Structures are given as structure tokens and as C-alpha cells.
Amino acid sequence: MFGTSIAASWVFGHCQQDISFFVDEDRNRAGKMHFGRPVYHPVDAPRDCPVLVALAPEVARSVVTRLGRTAMQWVMPQEIGLYNSGNA
Incomplete structure (x- = not known):
């Protein structure tokens, strides 16, 4: 998992x-x-391990x-197209 944030x-x-x-890039947490x-x-x-980047897609x-x-x-993460699909 990338990061130790919320x-x-x-x-x-x-x-x-x-x-x-x-x-985590923060050397104080590493x-x-x-x-x-x-x-x-x-x-x-x-x-060679999968690392999930649990951030907004553009930040990821x-x-x-x-x-x-x-x-x-x-x-x-995949972009969620709720607003583009009319399902919002």
C-alpha cells in the first residue's frame, strides 16, 4: 500500500x-x-510486489x-465515470 495517510x-x-x-516517501515514517x-x-x-496507490486517479x-x-x-484506481454516465 502506498502511503500511510488517512x-x-x-x-x-x-x-x-x-x-x-x-x-511512504516520508523518511520520518519509513x-x-x-x-x-x-x-x-x-x-x-x-x-516486484504489487503496491496499491489509494489516491485520486490524477494524484496516483x-x-x-x-x-x-x-x-x-x-x-x-480506475477513474469512476459516474458524472459522465448520467448516473449521478
Whole structure:
């Protein structure tokens, strides 16, 4: 899971059995535990592991673009087309 913010913590609450670790760019959080899981800085995170970026799609794209050179498998949210489909 990318981040240790409110959004990441909320998502963790719904799928904690699937989350092994967190990735956070904040060096003050990296190296610590969050909900009993280790927090890694992106350069130290396990490689070839899926990392969910639980942020708004445009923010998630920015993060993945910036950190995409790492060997992690980024999993981003899909855009929700509720307002475009007339279902709002």
C-alpha cells in the first residue's frame, strides 16, 4: 500500500489481510510500523510486489510517474465515470 495517510489507512481497514507493507516517501515514517506492518521508503521497498496507490486517479498517476523507475508493480484506481454516465 502506498502511503500511510488517512486514505491508505482507510483502505487498509477494508483489506488488511492483503496488505503486507506500506511504502511512504516520508523518511520520518519509513523504517517504522503502521498497523503492525513495516513502512518502507520507495528505494528500500520489496521489489516486484504489487503496491496499491489509494489516491485520486490524477494524484496516483503523478506518484507513479514520479516513482515509476522503481521495480514495484503499481496498482492504480480506475477513474469512476459516474458524472459522465448520467448516473449521478
